[in-house]
Amino acid sequence: MASVPTTGPAARPGSRTVRRFRRNFSAMLGLGLFILLVVLALLGPFFTADPLAQQLANKLKPPSPQHFLGTDQLGRDVWSRVVHGAAISLRVGFLVVLLSAAVGIVVGLVAGSLGGTADNVLMRVTDIFFAFPSLILAMAIAAALGPNLNNTILAVAAVSWPVYARLVRAQALALREREFVEAARALGARTPRVLWRHILPNSLTPVMVQASFDVGGAILTAAGLSFVGFGAQPPTPEWGAMVSEARNYIDVAFWASVAPAVAIMLTVLAFNLLGDALRDVLDPRGRD
Amino acid sequence: MFAYLVRRLFFVVFVVWGVTFATFFISQVVPADPALAALGDNAREDQIKEFRERNGLNKPAYVQYAVYMGKLLRGDLGQSLRTSRPVADDLREFFPATVELSLAAFLIAILIGVPFGVVAALNQNRPPDVTVRILALLGGAVPVFFLGILLLEVFHRQLGWFPGPGRLDPYALTPPRVTGFMAVDTLLARDPRTFLDSLYHLVLPAVVLGSASAALLARMTRGAMLEVLSQDYIRTARAKGAANNAVIRRHAAKNAALPVLTVLGGLLGGLLSGAVLTETIFSWPGIGRYVTTSASSLDFPAVMGVTLLAGLTYALINLAVDLLYAYIDPRIKYG
Numbered sequence: 057m058a059s060v061p062t063t064g065p066a067a068r069p070g071s072r073t074v075r076r077f078r079r080n081f082s083a084m085l086g087l088g089l090f091i092l093l094v095v096l097a098l099l100g101p102f103f104t105a106d107p108l109a110q111q112l113a114n115k116l117k118p119p120s121p122q123h124f125l126g127t128d129q130l131g132r133d134v135w136s137r138v139v140h141g142a143a144i145s146l147r148v149g150f151l152v153v154l155l156s157a158a159v160g161i162v163v164g165l166v167a168g169s170l171g172g173t174a175d176n177v178l179m180r181v182t183d184i185f186f187a188f189p190s191l192i193l194a195m196a197i198a199a200a201l202g203p204n205l206n207n208t209i210l211a212v213a214a215v216s217w218p219v220y221a222r223l224v225r226a227q228a229l230a231l232r233e234r235e236f237v238e239a240a241r242a243l244g245a246r247t248p249r250v251l252w253r254h255i256l257p258n259s260l261t262p263v264m265v266q267a268s269f270d271v272g273g274a275i276l277t278a279a280g281l282s283f284v285g286f287g288a289q290p291p292t293p294e295w296g297a298m299v300s301e302a303r304n305y306i307d308v309a310f311w312a313s314v315a316p317a318v319a320i321m322l323t324v325l326a327f328n329l330l331g332d333a334l335r336d337v338l339d340p341r342g343r344d
Numbered sequence: 345m346f347a348y349l350v351r352r353l354f355f356v357v358f359v360v361w362g363v364t365f366a367t368f369f370i371s372q373v374v375p376a377d378p379a380l381a382a383l384g385d386n387a388r389e390d391q392i393k394e395f396r397e398r399n400g401l402n403k404p405a406y407v408q409y410a411v412y413m414g415k416l417l418r419g420d421l422g423q424s425l426r427t428s429r430p431v432a433d434d435l436r437e438f439f440p441a442t443v444e445l446s447l448a449a450f451l452i453a454i455l456i457g458v459p460f461g462v463v464a465a466l467n468q469n470r471p472p473d474v475t476v477r478i479l480a481l482l483g484g485a486v487p488v489f490f491l492g493i494l495l496l497e498v499f500h501r502q503l504g505w506f507p508g509p510g511r512l513d514p515y516a517l518t519p520p521r522v523t524g525f526m527a528v529d530t531l532l533a534r535d536p537r538t539f540l541d542s543l544y545h546l547v548l549p550a551v552v553l554g555s556a557s558a559a560l561l562a563r564m565t566r567g568a569m570l571e572v573l574s575q576d577y578i579r580t581a582r583a584k585g586a587a588n589n590a591v592i593r594r595h596a597a598k599n600a601a602l603p604v605l606t607v608l609g610g611l612l613g614g615l616l617s618g619a620v621l622t623e624t625i626f627s628w629p630g631i632g633r634y635v636t637t638s639a640s641s642l643d644f645p646a647v648m649g650v651t652l653l654a655g656l657t658y659a660l661i662n663l664a665v666d667l668l669y670a671y672i673d674p675r676i677k678y679g
Contacts, residue, residue: 082481183355184362189654191620192635196647197370199639276487280621283489284636299490306497317490324485 077337086329089322097146100139107132107140107293116309128298128312129305130291137293138319144294145275145323148209152274153267155213160220161263165251167221168228179225182218190215194277198286205294208278208287216270223266227259265335272327279320295320352666356659363655364648368412371644372405381642382425399425412648421652422645426638431649434634439653440524441511442623442630446615448546449554449622453611457558458604461565466592468570476562483559488618492552492625499548506548509627513541549626553619557611564607568600575599602673609665613658 077083111131119126125134167178197211231237232255240254279296281287288294290301295316302312379395380387387395396402400411415422421431464476499506511526512518519526519533527546530539572578573596581591623632631650638646 180358181362184359184366184655187359187363187655187658188366189616189618189651189658191618192639192647192651192654193367193370195620195636195639196367196644196651199642200370272485276485279487280489283487284621284624285640296487296489299487299493303493306493307501310497313490313493317487317494320487320490321482321485324487325481328481328484 073337077333080333080336082329083333083337086326086333089326090330093142093146093323093326096139097142100142104136104139105133107137108291109133116305116312118309119311125315126309126311128302128309132291134312134315137298138295138315140293141295141298141316141319142323144205144288144292145279145320148205148212148278149271149275149323149327151209152212152216152278153270155209156216156270157220157263157267159213160217160222161224161256163217163221164224164226164259165228165256168225169232169247169251169255171229175225178221182221185215185218188215191277191280194281195284195286198281203286203289205278205288205292208281211281211286212274212277216274219266219270220263223262224256224259227262228255231255231258261338265331265338268327268334269331272324272331275320275327276324349667352663356656356663359659360652360656363652364413364416365409367644367648367651368405368409371648372408378425378642378644399423416652421649424638424643424646424649426641426643426646431645434646435631435649435653437524438629438631438634441526441628442616442619442632444525444527445546445549445553445619445622445628445630446612448550449552449557449615449619450608450612451554452550453554453557453561453615454608456554457561458565460558461562461567462569462592462597464562464566465569465573473566476566480559480562483555483562486555488552488556489621489625491555492549492622495548495552496625507541507545509625511542511545511628512538513545516541549622549628552625553615553622557615561604561607561611565600565604568603569596572596572600598672602669605665605668605672609661613654613661616654616657 109132111127113131114123114127115129115131117123117127117131123133123135125138128134128137163178163182167175193215194208194211197214198207201207201210228251237250237254240250245253278287279294279299282294282296283300285300288297290297298316299313299320302309302316306313378399379392379401383391383395393402400408403411412422419432421435423429424431424434427434460476460479464473467473495506496508500508507513516538517535519529519535519538522529522532526542527539530536530542578591578595581595582588586594619628619630620632620636622628623630624636627633631653635647635650637643638650
């Protein structure tokens with residue numbers, strides 16, 4: 057990516073970042089996919105058929121003008137189910153990341169700013185969670201709480217927070233030595249205020265990069281859990297569950313399982329591209 | 345070095361303890377009842393009572409935990425609520441299949457990921473690089489369960505190039521179990537045909553399980569290689585007239601290996617526990633499939649056993665990677 061140096065007083069601080077983002081093809085592709093997905097998730101349900109309506113006489117029909125992506129084994133419209141699934145997957149992805157980032161940020165801030173025993177204890181707990189086989193733990197949690205989407209979100213969040221704790225702790229450790237933090241303290245700011253107003257905002261860059269990768273990762277994990285029966289239950293139009301339901305008909309009606317799988321893939325791709333782009337733009341040193 | 349090793353081994357023990365504690369904690373706070381799960385919703389009151397007493401579920405949580413830990417120290421992982429067998433026996437039976445599959449997937453990931461990454465780096469921004477980057481992006485985004493279904497459908501059912509689910513052909517003579525590794529056991533039984541059959545059965549599931557790792561590895565290798573190739577010592581070597589091949593092999597490859605090695609350790613650990621979905625699709629009799637059925641019947645001793653085993657493996661692999669570091673990078677000294 058060739059970046060042209062911006063000159064002149066008119067260039068606002070953020071505009072250079074925005075320009076670099078816009079020059080990056082894969083970033084724009086990721087953003088485009090993401091916007092498309094959000095629009096589909098928000099508006100799609102108003103323009104598509106009932107995703108649960110069965111028409112057994114019409115089952116396993118190939119794509120046609122009436123059924124853009126064909127019908128599945130129960131005669132349901134695959135396109136409508138894929139569109140309704142977008143909202144479900146986006147919700148899962150965002151909620152998992154919000155939950156796990158919130159927990160991780162608190163743990164990381166506390167560990168990094170208090171130091172000493174608190175830091176040690178919290179980081180050892182984090183180490184343990186890193187050693188956990190995340191999918192297995194998520195499965196156990198989801199099975200124990202009862203298989204449904206909300207528990208899937210909890211389960212995936214429960215295994216995704218440690219990475220944020222490590223990131224934020226490292227940032228907090230570095231930032232607390234900086235002059236502006238010292239200045240804030242010298243002016244009499246108490247620890248919570250220093251953490252909230254000075255350390256947290258300045259440690260958000262790596263968190264945002266990680267978060268955009270994790271939305272995709274969480275969607276993949278949740279789809280996998282649904283696929284093996286620990287997540288969304290049929291007839292919910294969740295993409296992983298759809299693939300699972302339609303897999304036995306792949307030889308006669310491949311569209312019913314390929315469509316939701318491609319939807320998962322494009323969604324994850326969008327967030328991975330966005331993550332790459334954010335890292336390139338926000339943190340030029342971390343570029344690969 | 346010795347002190348470091350002791351400290352790290354202590355850490356392994358600590359992590360494993362932490363895993364037992366956390367899993368036990370989860371099994372206690374969840375609202376689900378293993379007795380109902382094992383006996384069904386229609387179980388009578390006295391059956392449930394008897395089941396709880398037999399499995400020690402009527403005792404307070406801390407007693408249950410103490411009993412569990414006491415047994416664990418003697419190598420006893422408790423009894424599976426579902427199979428009524430010692431969990432340790434179940435793990436012994438299923439773990440080798442998972443290790444065999446993971447190692448095969450690991451090998452495939454390296455064989456694909458590393459060369460692709462190197463080729464991409466040496467051709468930065470040219471067609472080979474762009475191709476590798478696109479493949480890596482797709483490989484990281486495709487759901488592993490769908491890839492499994494797709495490859496089975498295309499390469500097994502449609503084309504017939506590869507065998508279907510399972511570790512051996514249904515008509516093959518299963519070798520006497522010695523190690524649990526099918527490829528090893530068939531060799532020990534001096535049965536080359538079944539040996540080849542077992543390898544043949546490994547290909548599809550290993551490709552499926554290894555694809556995401558291959559994608560990640562290609563990206564990592566490319567990044568590490570580009571980083572190294574931009575260093576001054578590479579320019580020096582070139583300036584001194586070293587042939588391109590020699591520069592890459594002698595100067596670049598070894599230095600680029602270090603960050604890749606870190607990823608490798610994590611990958612292998614991830615493969616072992618990530619085999620859940622692949623094993624389900626390929627009817628692979630490993631701990632992934634075991635833990636899936638165990639979790640759905642709330643068989644917590646079994647789930648704890650698997651988690652423990654996976655945690656231990658992860659910790660040991662990380663230790664091995666750290667020690668390998670010292671071997672590859674002489675600058676690292678352990679105090």
